[in-house]
Amino acid sequence: MIKGYLKYLHGILLLMALTGSMTALAQTDNFRQLHEKLQQEKDSAKYVKLLNSLSFYHHRNNLDSCFWYATKALEIALRRQDEKGKSYAYTNFALFYTKKRNLKLAIIYNYRALEIDNALSDSANISIDLSNLALAYRAEGNLGKAQEYEQRSLQLGSKYPELGDYKVDLINYLEYYWNNPAKIDSVKWALRELHTISSKKPYSMEWYESRIYETLTSIKTKPFRQTEKQLKDLAADAYRRGLPDESLTAYVLMLRDVLPMGYDIDSIAYAEKIFLLAKEIGDDEVIMKMIPKLYKHYLPGKDWRRIALYGASIRQLAMFEQSEAGKLPVVDHISYFLKEQEMQELQIASQLQQHAIEQSNLQRTSHRILLIFLLALLILLLIFTAIYCFSYYAYRRHTRALAALNAGITEKNIRLQAGDDFKNRLLSLIAHDFRAPINDILHTARLWQRGTNNQRAMLNSIGRVELDSRRTLDNFDGILRWIKSQFSDFAYHPVPCDINEMIAEIIAGIEAEAGNQSLRITTSIPDATVVAADAEMLQFVHRTILRQLITLTGNNGTIDIQVQQHAGQTTFTATGSPIAVTPPLLRLLDLPQQEDKLILVTCKDFMNKMGGSLQVKSDKPDTFAFIYQL
Template identity: 30%
Template structure:
């Protein structure tokens, strides 16, 4: 039985374990609000805002979001990295509750980076577990398992083992139905129970007892299991744990699916009512859909219309969110780039203002010096000496400011060059696929075409559309690699498979692959695929259809990949500058991106002329 929602809730509890689990939630919130009014220090003020946001995620998502945004703004303004990490964690939780897993992963990963910089091991463990849950919700199982294993390894070393208990519960839920892991799941639950005994009132006990009820159900004690689940839901509601109560009620429908004759409709209606009042409807799409189908089949028109409206509204919001997420990535990155440029411009203006203030201060010192000359000749030497030292200090500061301004201007030129490259590659790589789509669409106007021809045209349109999407993803990957905060993590890449995939985008008949099977590079798969496809395309364009194109790979200290082909009138000087940017040359933009990607991966790319042949090659470490 898969419990995605249980995963969603478990990732929130780690922030509530530090000494507050034994109090009722309302009392905790009341005490935190009182402490908030007593804190003049912004660091402690931000910490309390983050604690309030963490408390409210169990009962009111809007309040969780409000406190998270307020804490983020204050922490950003004061440069408080710990407060900013906590605020980003709260925002990650909010978007997870709103079923926006991509945004939740983004905020969670940023929070993890800050906690790693602070070397905060308990919160690092919590964020690793959160990211495991979010990747599992988004269908990325391998990544999810990797984060979970990292959290378990780190949790063993923590003195605050309440977080380790939560990691063990997630492990048990993840692999509950895996028959090969029954012993490890049983051990994880037993170890978690031992830890929970140290923390009376911990909310983890709800999920431990729910798992025990599941075991009763599997052993044939269905009535006992249903009674226990209802008791847990009632208790959670009394404590203000809205989402926990919804999770408990979902177990009854799971029992019905596994063959026990339980009436799950009242439990679903109760869960829907709770979620509707508290703002958690984004988590309840399966529940609403099930209620709608049930009343549609039972001809209850009133409730069918009621749940139908709720289902339509929820699906509409999700479609809007999905469209907004997938269509505005490029615009988001360009606007972020523009914001960075404006920030840099503001810093330059501040430096100019500081320079003017220093000049005004210098004039004031000069006036004081003249008055000192008139008052006392004996003070002239002393005053002159001070003026001389002040001028030397000002010259040094002015020189440093000029150097800083020159450096900022260089950065502005780099950003401008980045935008030029982006525009050039958009113009080159999107022109051909879009022209193909337009051409295929125009052929639909021919009404005399038979069905076979129509199908062929449709297939061509599908191929062109897929090419456009692949190019778009490559451009996004390059943009991300150029922005600040990009982290390169090498992974095993099957070289033969990557070249076979790259050959789908060029003339395959002229290409011969001489690559041993099982040769893995340590690199980024998307970057390598872009490099391979671009080098093959460059080889086809430069060879002008003459002779074969041979791809050879061999492993020495590094893995060396060479693409050799025949060229006309190509000099060693041209080869030496092949990977440099030349304005107006579309191919040079692609090759510059290839060199950028290779630099990111710590490799080397080159071009060499040997007689009438040109050899394009690169070197990377072997993953073995």
């Protein structure tokens, strides 16, 4: 019996291997193209997309391959920060755990995918996530949430018919409600929509689904055997084209929905076909549903080979369930989540490092900008300094030119002023110092013209004429000398001058004038008192001073002349007393710089030319002195 069982099991395994080979040979061009493109692509977003596409393709016929491709895709997407790749991988994980009846994890992964797609505003993937959530909640038995997400997915799909999951929503809707009398119109609408969409892509999953449900909806209007044959033909054709899942769908619908309607169906034959297809695909849920039915059918007839086959399948599923119960949530899932957490930490560390690099680059850029700004500022300062220096030197040149021009103008003004002063002084000298003597001479001349018998008066008048003439001549000589000293080519040539001789000569000349006022002239001059001066200019000063004192001193007065020498400087002092207070004297005392007779100004000018000075001084109320230093 055991040998027979082993022979039967060997035959079953050989049949399954042959069936798998036939299925592999019947893979679509799309599947082969995915593998070819995967070999050509490297680490990139397109590579992640191809891995996810292969994972999605295998979720219908090979769940282990589905999980493997999804894991690889998620690892690369996390490392590359590919949000779309992560969302697609989470969707494939949700499909895997839905097939494995771990609905809690399926819902978690669906929500993760939905969160990413909402952030990306990806309407197509949002529709897929809503549809998958509806499937997961329906499998969990939560029909309220399942219908909510179905409606949301259909509404989004109706607005955007080009979305990839709209046809899946239509297929799910037909699966749930195709034989519901209350939804006949909705089912017809869904069939039209699905037929229109699937016609663009013949022999695809949605194309077979559309034809299967169209055949089922016509079961009441056509002979049943004809309808059954059409379904079997569609299932066989789908299997040949590498879509065993569509064959399984057709057989499951016959067994689940058509048999309860009362039609004559060989349920055991359909159950065996469903069992083999589910085992090939790896759909444990369908296997678990078929085994009890088949086991109970063959147990009374004691068909030990089939009983052993189904018993072994039950044992394998039980062992798998036990290992899954301990492995998926505790080992695979937790380790996977830990690995995912590690990837997230690495991603955060990478982001921090990238942020640090960006900060460093930003600092370098800011430093570069600051250096450029400082360099530009320095250049501007240099330009400003150059402009300022140029303006300053231009201003200095202009100022010097103006100063030179002003100096020239000032010099000319000084010369003009000097000329004006010279003319004014000359006119003043002529007006003051020549008028009085000439008037006296004219007065005497008129007296002579009228004639007089007084001989003494005649002699006195002759003496006055002589005195006035001599004084006029002396003044004229002094004025000529002063005029000569005002010229620019005048050169001062000092000679030794004996003060004693010069004073004696002057006293002899003014003795008559002093005698008229009974004046006494005293001298105190050291012997051999010699000074370096211009003899004519110094003698003019002596003569003018003594004549001024004779004019200012009252009758019976005294004129005292003293000369002192000290440290190479000669001081000449001529003092008259008592002084008759007259308006000219008051003006001399109050305003010594504005003498009444401008001839004294000439004396001061002579003293300045010779390097000396002349001043007027009154120490006592009745004395008056002229002092010069040379």
